[in-house]
Amino acid sequence: MSKIKNYIFITIIVILAFCLYGVPTFYAPDETRYSEVAREMIANHDFIVPYVNGIVFFHKPPLVYWIIDVFMSVFGQNTWGARLANPFLVLVCMLFVYFVVNKVLQSKVVALLSVIITLTTVLVLFVGRYLNIDMGIAVFLNLTMLSYWLSLKYDDDYKMSSFWLLMAFVFSGLAVMTKGLVGIVFPMAIVGLYSITMNEWRRLIDIRLYIGLFIVGIISLPWILLVDQQYPGFAYYYVVVQQILRYSTDEQSRDVSKIFYLLVFTGAFFPWFGFLPQAFKEFFSKAGFKNRKQNKNSWFLFIWGTFIFVFFGVSRSFLFGYLAPLMLPFCILIAIYIAKLFTKNFSKWDKVAVVIPMIVFGLLSIVGVVVIALPQVRDNIFTVAVLTIPIIVVPIFVIVRSIEALKSQCIKKIVVYFAIMMMVVANFGYGVGQYLGSRNVEVLAKDINVMLEKYPDAKVYTSHRFYEIGFYTKNIPTIINDEDELVYAKDFEGSGIEKYMMDYHGLINKWNTSGGVNFLVIKNSVLGTYKKSIKKDKFFILDKNSYATLVSSKKVSI
Numbered sequence: 426m427s428k429i430k431n432y433i434f435i436t437i438i439v440i441l442a443f444c445l446y447g448v449p450t451f452y453a454p455d456e457t458r459y460s461e462v463a464r465e466m467i468a469n470h471d472f473i474v475p476y477v478n479g480i481v482f483f484h485k486p487p488l489v490y491w492i493i494d495v496f497m498s499v500f501g502q503n504t505w506g507a508r509l510a511n512p513f514l515v516l517v518c519m520l521f522v523y524f525v526v527n528k529v530l531q532s533k534v535v536a537l538l539s540v541i542i543t544l545t546t547v548l549v550l551f552v553g554r555y556l557n558i559d560m561g562i563a564v565f566l567n568l569t570m571l572s573y574w575l576s577l578k579y580d581d582d583y584k585m586s587s588f589w590l591l592m593a594f595v596f597s598g599l600a601v602m603t604k605g606l607v608g609i610v611f612p613m614a615i616v617g618l619y620s621i622t623m624n625e626w627r628r629l630i631d632i633r634l635y636i637g638l639f640i641v642g643i644i645s646l647p648w649i650l651l652v653d654q655q656y657p658g659f660a661y662y663y664v665v666v667q668q669i670l671r672y673s674t675d676e677q678s679r680d681v682s683k684i685f686y687l688l689v690f691t692g693a694f695f696p697w698f699g700f701l702p703q704a705f706k707e708f709f710s711k712a713g714f715k716n717r718k719q720n721k722n723s724w725f726l727f728i729w730g731t732f733i734f735v736f737f738g739v740s741r742s743f744l745f746g747y748l749a750p751l752m753l754p755f756c757i758l759i760a761i762y763i764a765k766l767f768t769k770n771f772s773k774w775d776k777v778a779v780v781i782p783m784i785v786f787g788l789l790s791i792v793g794v795v796v797i798a799l800p801q802v803r804d805n806i807f808t809v810a811v812l813t814i815p816i817i818v819v820p821i822f823v824i825v826r827s828i829e830a831l832k833s834q835c836i837k838k839i840v841v842y843f844a845i846m847m848m849v850v851a852n853f854g855y856g857v858g859q860y861l862g863s864r865n866v867e868v869l870a871k872d873i874n875v876m877l878e879k880y881p882d883a884k885v886y887t888s889h890r891f892y893e894i895g896f897y898t899k900n901i902p903t904i905i906n907d908e909d910e911l912v913y914a915k916d917f918e919g920s921g922i923e924k925y926m927m928d929y930h931g932l933i934n935k936w937n938t939s940g941g942v943n944f945l946v947i948k949n950s951v952l953g954t955y956k957k958s959i960k961k962d963k964f965f966i967l968d969k970n971s972y973a974t975l976v977s978s979k980k981v982s983i
Contacts, residue, residue: 443512445852446554447505449859456556457892460507463493479901479925488602489561514564525571538760548693550851559746565600594637598644699778704758730754766836786820793817870897880942888947943978
């Protein structure tokens with residue numbers, strides 16, 4: 426019964442951690458893009474070829490889109506339905522983390538700490554509710570490596586070891602179906618490095634590893650072949666351009682300095698980052714390396730996380746969410762260290778590790794007050810105040826209680842208070858974000874919906890890739906002069922780019938000579954340019970927000 430209670434408890438804290446995930450509108454461009462890809466799969470009844478704005482979208486495999494589609498089919502095509510994919514995956518992962526850590530380390534305390542610490546890092550709390558692919562690949566890679574770790578525990582039981590190896594490769598195949606080759610390259614590299622570090626060369630010639638590669642191929646290759654059959658040349662673009670050049674070149678302008686990368690890496694573990702040096706200490710000593718075989722579990726976790734850290738450290742393409750796959754192994758190491766503080770006194774560094782987050786929590790309270798006073802939130806002051814007050818008030822409680830716990834050196838209470846604080850910041854802070862300069866044009870999409878009821882034959886155009894227009898209107902607009910991430914579609918016949926992409930001069934000519942009602946969403950930064958080119962008697966502003974303006978070709982009212 427106690428085992429079931431722990432799983433129920435984990436489910437409850439995950440629900441609390443993400444309970445307000447659907448409150449804010451979609452954040453552009455990632456959330457608007459991926460929600461629209463999933464919506465078009467449902468609309469097209471085509472779950473093989475992904476499309477966005479009517480144009481083939483070959484950047485990512487379809488697994489996460491399929492999961493989004495399941496939840497949108499149940500909960501509706503909205504933020505609550507679309508975003509639920511990531512919190513659900515996080516829940517599955519946390520339940521499995523508890524199961525595996527408890528099995529391998531034989532410690533319910535460390536297992537539960539591993540869940541709480543991982544779940545309440547700033548990266549997991551925010552990326553876990555943000556609709557993109559990063560959390561999906563992190564979860565399936567975590568399931569892969571946890572399964573392999575469990576197989577190591579059963580080295581003396583061939584059947585159990587083989588079962589968990591099989592599960593590792595099944596999850597690896599799902600990881601490949603989430604974000605491509607990293608789903609198999611990362612696990613195989615980590616297994617290889619671990620085997621070499623431990624002088625266990627026999628693992629590298631274990632036939633089960635190579636049977637596992639076959640399993641990954643069975644899971645992932647059919648989709649690639651099906652798409653390539655419909656769009657010849659897809660396989661090359663997907664494997665070489667999206668999987669190799671993306672990480673080895675700076676073609677997407679995502680290269681960052683090593684200092685910045687290190688700072689972001691450290692910050693991703695907030696509020697637990699102060700415990701990283703203590704958790705890592707044994708791996709940087711001669712004695713620690715000499716005794717590595719006596720500490721195989723810790724070294725496995727260290728190698729797992731370090732490989733991913735180094736990989737993205739040398740990659741020419743980096744975004745914050747890319748760190749998601751390395752959070753779990755390092756958080757388990759932090760949990761192992763914090764569990765030791767249950768029975769020993771805090772060192773000076775342990776106290777510093779607790780005090781620094783408390784200072785940041787205090788600053789968050791001040792930031793909350795400043796946010797309410799910002800001019801851009803004036804029109805939504807009541808909603809912003811409701812979302813911000815918890816971020817102002819809760820830190821006071823957490824700081825006072827944490828100081829008391831620090832004096833009595835009660836790490837259990839500190840963990841609880843910090844976890845509560847992070848869940849409050851994530852739930853309410855994520856909701857506030859949409860009022861601080863959002864690029865979403867949902868309100869204009871709703872205006873278009875009203876107008877399309879009156880003028881069902883009207884054409885809709887957008888000056889940029891406003892994917893939410895298609896999502897909310899169920900009417901795919903034509904994009905003007907903003908190919909960017911869709912430019913590759915020119916190389917594929919029948920990709921949809923000819924139908925849903927138009928150059929600026931073509932739009933102006935068509936707009937000025939059309940006798941019907943048309944609608945155009947224009948980014949405010951280029952509104953003046955469009956206004957100069959469009960005839961005065963065909964330029965009527967219907968609505969606008971801080972980012973874009975809705976224009977009609979005829980004088981109509983909403």
